[in-house]
Amino acid sequence: MIEQWINTINGYLWNDILIYVLIGCGIWFSVKLKGIQFTRFGHMFSVLRMSTQSSSQGISSFQALCTTLAARVGTGNLMGVAVAISLGGAGAVFWMWLIAFLGMATAFVESALGQLYKEKGENGEFRGGPAYYMRKGLNSKKMAIVFSLCLFFGYGFVFSAVQANSIAQAFEGSFGFTPLYTGIVITIIAAFIILGGLRNIARFAEITVPFMGVAYILVVGTVLVLNIEQVPVIFYSIIAQAFGFEEVAGGVFGAALQGIKRGLYSNEAGMGSSPNAAAAAVPYPPHPVSQGYIQMFAVFFDTIIICSCTAFVILLSQDSTAGAEGIQLTQQALASQVGSWGNEFISLAILVFGFTSIVANFAYADNNLKYINLNNFVGRWFLRVGFLVMLVVGAQATLPQVIALADMSVAMMTLVNVTAIILLTKAVVYITSDYNKQLASGKIPSFEVTTSQENELKLTQGIWLKHDK
Template identity: 85%
Template sequence: MIEQWVDTLNGYLWNDILIYVLIGCGIWFSLRLKGIQFTRFIHMFSVLKMSTQSSSQGISSFQALCTTLAARVGTGNLMGVAVAISLGGAGAVFWMWVIAFLGMATAFVESALAQLYKEKGENGEFRGGPAYYMRKGLNSKAMAITFSLCLFFGYGFVFSAVQANSIAQAFQGSFGFEPLHTGIVITIVATAIILGGLRQIARFAEITVPFMGLAYVLVVGAVLIINIEHVPAIFYSIIASAFGLEEVVGGVFGAALQGIKRGLYSNEAGMGSSPNAAAAAVPYPPHPVSQGFIQMLAVFFDTIVICSCTAFVILLAKGSVNSAEGIQLTQQALALQVGDWGREFISFAILVFGFTSIVANFAYADNNLKYIKLDHFIGRWFLRIGFLVMLVIGSQATLTQVIALADLSVAMMTLVNVTAIILLTKAIVYITRDYDKQLASGHIPTFGVDRQKELELGLTEGIWSKRDKS
């Protein structure tokens, strides 16, 4: 009965509301910011080159990028793409690309706002996120609490269960390991990392994410080179299926629905998750907009690069692995191209991608304890215990149950966050123009405001003052 209720609510939220909200939000900010994901595409790589500075107050922008990629690059890239293609056909990949390019503008906005409205914690470290810009920028305590509850449920319990499920299924398919045993091992290792806080999580992500991401792209790149004659047909299939020129299960709407759902779940643009890490960074150039560029880049890497790699491998194997689903479809598709070691490689990739997502998810949930009155000893241990228990439960749950709960969590978070960032359009346009003006004049963009502007925007006193441009 609960499963039916969740499915019904998901159908209403996704089919009738979220598709239009997400596309509309991406178009709105693409227009208001003059196509920033295209006009500043090269510039965001320039910002990345200067992203390794950190301090006692915050992690580096590169660590923030790796932390958000750790959360983004997980089961959505290896398992979610397989689900999208199985349910929506090859056309789902096209709609994943669309939502990614639109989502780059959305990701820019939410992360720049998180930097703008950040504050300092008890130990002087930066912290922030959607709940903070809802409370400060919109003066809406109710919205901040609602978002924090949604994020606490999603990232504190559900999303990591999805990651644990995919890791367990991959290792069962490759090595015959019992899912329960895999779940217990994941839980033990996760415990050691999450107790170290955001800095330890960021250091872990900084090492693992670039290594595994590059390895995955290189392997798939080699497969595509070997099968270069089939690549044009794959692109045709994606475009044709997306616009109904090929018959697929669910038709054009089914392809769009699955592509958008899995695209959002993978790149997280608009969900309000990555701003939690973005706010903790020490940006360079010292301007909140620079962190927007870093997180815009994260969406590009996640969906346009890594998700596309998975999609191409699966579509190369079209018709040969129809009996598989989820992560095992990705495993079998790669094994068909490179041999049996492809299954083990995917198992290792999903272990690294999924596990880094797990620890990053915890950091997001922990960052929002303040707004649900759990930022104390008992509250933190409640989160830790519940989070770890769900890893064990998730490793044994069925794929459909886990995905349904994840979709519901994504929908609730996204609706609240997108509403907030649209209401804060004036603030994001102001800081983006300020950045562009300084860049055009040949200066390193540096954000600083007087007390009157602090009050007008609702900023934390002293964070961006002209006296202390931190």
């Protein structure tokens, strides 16, 4: 009965509430920021080119980008897209794209706020995220605690176990490896990385995420070039099925629902996860809005590029993948295009994408220990041990009841975060306008505040430059 109760609540939260809340949030900020994801699309890449600077106080913006991509680009980019197409047809891809463009505005806002309300940790490093802007910007300790508890449970224990399970299942299917042994190896390697803290995690992500992302894009790009005459057909199928010009089993509503859900799950915009890493960065230009642009790109890369790569390969290979589902659909689709090594390549991609998600999830959970009174020796080791144990457990069992609880936690976490960023709209509009005015005047934007502005915005004292005006 408890399991049925939880699944019923999740059904309402994800299918009837969150979808509309997140779409509404994306539209709200797209309007308030004058379509920033479109009008400033080119500037997003300019900021990305200047993102490698770091200091003793924080990681570089590029490392923060790779850390958030590590969490975003997980097994869902390979398996979840396959599920969306299986249930909603090619039209699901269009709705996935649409939700990604709306999500870019949401990601911009939450990450800029994460930067704006950051503070210094006990070792002088920057820390921040939704719990911090809820506590400071909204003066709501309750919201910060609820958010942190939900994130701690979902990202600290469960979702990494799910990633470990996906890796173990893929390696068992491709190479015959026993899931228990795969889980132990994953856990040992993860321990070496996470015990080094956020800097270690960021360095790991900085190396692995671009490597695997580029490799995946190159392989799929080659497949598309070799099948160039089919690409226009694929695009037509995506648009036609999205709007009902072409009949599909799931219908227009099914395509929209599956595409929107996949987009929301994959890009994480609005969930409040990525601002935890974004706040830890030393931004360049030295303005909180620059980190918003960096994380806006993360959503674009995750969904418009990586998820689309998976979708194109599957749609190219529909005649040779009948009956396949989930990750097997993706594996068979690529294998039909490049040969049997496609199965092994997808298994490797799952390993890298899934493992990077594992270590990034730990960083998010660790960043929120402060608001649940676990930011101490015992609390930190409780998280570390519990996190690593769940990797071994998760590699052998999917634990559907626990996953259902985690889904409910993330749904609650997202609702709290979306509420917070909408209430902080005035602050977002102010800092975005400040950035754009400086940019228009030919300056490299930097964020400076008076003491009164610092107090009015409820910022941490001394974090941003002061001027006397």
